[in-house]
Amino acid sequence: MKKLPLFVIALCTLFLLNMSLYAQSTKAAKEIWYVWIDTEVPIDGKLVRIISNRPSEISCCLKSPKYRKFVKKTNKWIVKNISPQFKDHLSLYKIQDLLLAEEMVATAKLEEGVRIINYNAVCK
Numbered sequence: 305m306k307k308l309p310l311f312v313i314a315l316c317t318l319f320l321l322n323m324s325l326y327a328q329s330t331k332a333a334k335e336i337w338y339v340w341i342d343t344e345v346p347i348d349g350k351l352v353r354i355i356s357n358r359p360s361e362i363s364c365c366l367k368s369p370k371y372r373k374f375v376k377k378t379n380k381w382i383v384k385n386i387s388p389q390f391k392d393h394l395s396l397y398k399i400q401d402l403l404l405a406e407e408m409v410a411t412a413k414l415e416e417g418v419r420i421i422n423y424n425a426v427c428k
Contacts (some may be wrong), residue, residue, distance in 0.1 A: 327369040337362050338405040341378065341423050342412060345387035354386060354419045355412045359405040362427040366398065374427035386421065 340356035364370040375396060382390045399405045413420055 313418070317402075335363065335365070335400070337366065337398050338402050339396045339401055340405065340409055341382070341395055341421065342397045342409075343382075343393075345382060346389040347387050347419075352418065352419055353415070354382075354421050355409060356402045356423045357409075357413075357420050358424075359399075359402070359409060359427070360424050361402075362425075364427040370427055374425065378425060381423065381425075 338359035339362055340359040341352070342355045344351040344353050346352075362371075362374070364374065375394075379390070379395055382395060397405075397408070399408070400411075412418060
């Protein structure tokens with residue numbers, strides 16, 4: 305009879321330990337996104353396509369207030385540094401595959417009339 309409570313205690317301890325390890329592993333795994341500027345802005349009366357020189361890695365959730373703040377910060381940067389006439393709209397492309405993101409940026413750089421900009425931002 306005394307062995308049964310010890311067995312139950314050991315089983316409960318193992319269960320709690322396993323749950324703790326599982327919780328730690330799920331917290332550590334974050335979604336990684338690669339984002340870059342790819343938009344048209346008015347410069348000298350005509351629309352010019354601008355694109356980042358490379359994708360930036362972010363780990364904030366795309367549905368979070370942090371991400372919305374990140375997009376607003378990017379748009380403000382464009383207005384301040386590239387074109388004061390730029391209107392706030394979607395200026396970022398995002399994807400989870402780094403190789404595909406780099407390929408998309410490289411392909412866009414080859415197009416005629418594209419202006420390459422140096423922009424790197426952080427959203428965690």
